[in-house]
Amino acid sequence: MAVRTERLQDVDAPSRPMRADALRNHQKILAAAEEIFALDGVAVPIDIVAERAGVGVGTLYRHFPTKESLYEAIVTTRIAGLLGQADEFIDDSASDPGAALAAFLREFARQASEKQDLFEALEQTGVDIKSRFSERIEELVEKIDVLRRRAAHAGAIRRDVETSDIMNLISGTCHAAGHSGVDEAGFQRLVGIVLSGLQPAK
Amino acid sequence: MAVRTERLQDVDAPSRPMRADALRNHQKILAAAEEIFALDGVAVPIDIVAERAGVGVGTLYRHFPTKESLYEAIVTTRIAGLLGQADEFIDDSASDPGAALAAFLREFARQASEKQDLFEALEQTGVDIKSRFSERIEELVEKIDVLRRRAAHAGAIRRDVETSDIMNLISGTCHAAGHSGVDEAGFQRLVGIVLSGLQPAK
DNA sequence: ATATTTCCGGAACCTAGGTTCCGTTTAGTA
DNA sequence: TACTAAACGGAACCTAGGTTCCGGAAATAT
CATH class of the missing domain: 1.10.357.10 (Tetracycline Repressor, domain 2)
Incomplete structure (x- = not known):
């Protein structure tokens, strides 16, 4: 699995630690994407990934501004x-x-x-x-x-x-x-x- | 090149021979498709093929009811x-x-x-x-x-x-x-x- | 406990590309 | 030359999928 969790806000932005639920969702999204991309390839609609992660599309886009960024x-x-x-x-x-x-x-x-x-x-x-x-x-x-x-x-x-x-x-x-x-x-x-x-x- | 020209109307439909312009367009479409598909693959938009053939999309669809049929x-x-x-x-x-x-x-x-x-x-x-x-x-x-x-x-x-x-x-x-x-x-x-x-x- | 701020969800929006529709044009024919 | 049926063209339609927006929840700070 090996998922990155650290540093989710921009460099030198000591503002505030990420909210707990946000962090949780971030990982759920990564986990879901890893699974689904592996199985179905990148062509899978983003909604499916969101659904699998148990999260709305809006949330997904909050964490990854682009489908490609998630893929990346x-x-x-x-x-x-x-x-x-x-x-x-x-x-x-x-x-x-x-x-x-x-x-x-x-x-x-x-x-x-x-x-x-x-x-x-x-x-x-x-x-x-x-x-x-x-x-x-x-x-x-x-x-x-x-x-x-x-x-x-x-x-x-x-x-x-x-x-x-x-x-x-x-x-x-x-x-x-x-x-x-x-x-x-x-x-x-x-x-x-x-x-x-x-x-x-x- | 080798393009099929015969039998463009259904089998056992002795109705009438295809009109001259229609035949001409049919071949122009095939020629254009052959060229473009070879170069850019099937993903190329159908409009491009029509344009290259010097024909409207409507005409293209009259000859090939589906993009896939043309590809085929x-x-x-x-x-x-x-x-x-x-x-x-x-x-x-x-x-x-x-x-x-x-x-x-x-x-x-x-x-x-x-x-x-x-x-x-x-x-x-x-x-x-x-x-x-x-x-x-x-x-x-x-x-x-x-x-x-x-x-x-x-x-x-x-x-x-x-x-x-x-x-x-x-x-x-x-x-x-x-x-x-x-x-x-x-x-x-x-x-x-x-x-x-x-x-x-x- | 309340205020503040971040985050959530999903409806709505936008674009691309395939396909259809229909008024106009043109070949074939008498 | 005039008539009819076939063919043309391209605007309009439809769907799928990516992306945005914003009112409502939920954490965190006071």
Whole structure:
């Protein structure tokens, strides 16, 4: 779940602590959005989210001025989680680079496949710069790039693939898998194919 | 281009041949839609298509009772083209099965990547059955399945991949490539990765 | 307990895009 | 050329979904 609660009023505005009910609603909204966006994607009407949170739309808009801002809050949290996991793989210098990359990508794909919102965000990588979490995605790309370079250096994957290729393959696969309703097993098979495609030609 | 012109009135309705201007408009609409859908995808407002065709919306709706019906007409034509090409690869018993599959998939992917509408249609494979061209896609899957089986039998690709896997990988890749604006070269690289991922483990 | 201030809820508003309607135009025909 | 039926065009309509507004509740401060 991992929800941000602190600092809900603007910086340097020591006015007053947020009212108790307001805080409660804020979290209810985040929780509801997390659940519903994951299941149905961002296309879900905002009213549904409000209803699920047991709150009026007006209240929802008081906390998040825009549907996109709510979406952004959720996705940013999700990506933050991935960033943490990426770091673990990067720091674990024990395992071999090829395995580290593969393991991370599998995890990455697994999450993207079960959180509609996440992959909907990913598949926009490089499109409209307007979305504010694009810099989070940049960070993610950086980290994957580290793993990719190491794997390439170790000869575990081709040298001519770029990190953006990897992103495209994974997010594309997630997309297709999501839309045609394959099960977890089938999904991992797809990722497996992509991973073996990344290996150097024999 | 390849546009259907015949039989625009219902079957067994020998009433009268279509008026000349009507026929002309019909084709202008199809041509405009083909161009615009390919470029901008199905999401483009219907008014734009009408404008591009130099026709009022009313006229457009006289020829195609629904936006979806227009879309369907375009996509059906596109898929028909692919079916033809698939047959060529199937009939050409000279070339080796692995190469035939790869060549067809490359061509398939190339077309999907340059026709937004096509891949938007493909990525719905298996979702809503309502779209009437779903049976065309079935046909396509059948043909790809022939190529796949032969390639598998010849040992050119793994035996554990299903045709739906291939469809998912290709259409997913098209999707991602389309959304992140890679060039033709980058795109073929992605397809290449997928293709080599399909090969048996060394 | 009362005043003050924040917050709540949901009706109302606005926009975009698909679809329909109908007065006008034009092709086909005698 | 005049008549009729088919086709045209685009204003108007309808719906869905995001966003705003404001009178009424509810917390917190005094």
